[in-house]
Amino acid sequence: MSAQQELEKLQAMRAELEAESHSLKEQQSSLENNVLSLEEKIANEELKKEKAAIEELKNRNKAAKDAIAELESKKKKLENKLEDVAQPSEAPAPAKKGKAEKAPAKPEEAKEEAKPAEVDPEEVEAEGSGVTVTAIDGDVLAEEEEAESDSPKQEKKKRRFF
Numbered sequence: 001m002s003a004q005q006e007l008e009k010l011q012a013m014r015a016e017l018e019a020e021s022h023s024l025k026e027q028q029s030s031l032e033n034n035v036l037s038l039e040e041k042i043a044n045e046e047l048k049k050e051k052a053a054i055e056e057l058k059n060r061n062k063a064a065k066d067a068i069a070e071l072e073s074k075k076k077k078l079e080n081k082l083e084d085v086a087q088p089s090e091a092p093a094p095a096k097k098g099k100a101e102k103a104p105a106k107p108e109e110a111k112e113e114a115k116p117a118e119v120d121p122e123e124v125e126a127e128g129s130g131v132t133v134t135a136i137d138g139d140v141l142a143e144e145e146e147a148e149s150d151s152p153k154q155e156k157k158k159r160r161f162f
Helices: 003-090 092-100 107-114 121-127 152-161
Strands: 131-136 139-144
Antiparallel strands (some): 131 139
């Protein structure tokens, strides 16, 4: 073979390789674009998932905050109701005292009320610091006195009434 033929053969082979190289570069570029596009789609899907998760957490937190606010409101209402219930139970006792302490219309009744009721000293000692009963014109008025040292049982009883 001559050098001329060999040169032509090599040039043809070179042209084929250049065409293949160009084809491979186009294929590589196309694949790179596809990869970038897929990565972008994946990133967008991940963003959508994150946004959805964030939105769900916001909704849960809002629901929890609403529930907390509702419970706090209910707690305040119940505390106010407890105070209202506790105050009226304390208020009637002074009202009864006020009615019992009013000055009688007739001077004769005043003398009768001024007389202390006869009390057996043994009964007073047996009762300790419990309840004192005072008789006024046939009516009985009970007054509750607080003991200087309350026992735990007495405290529990007081809590039950409130």
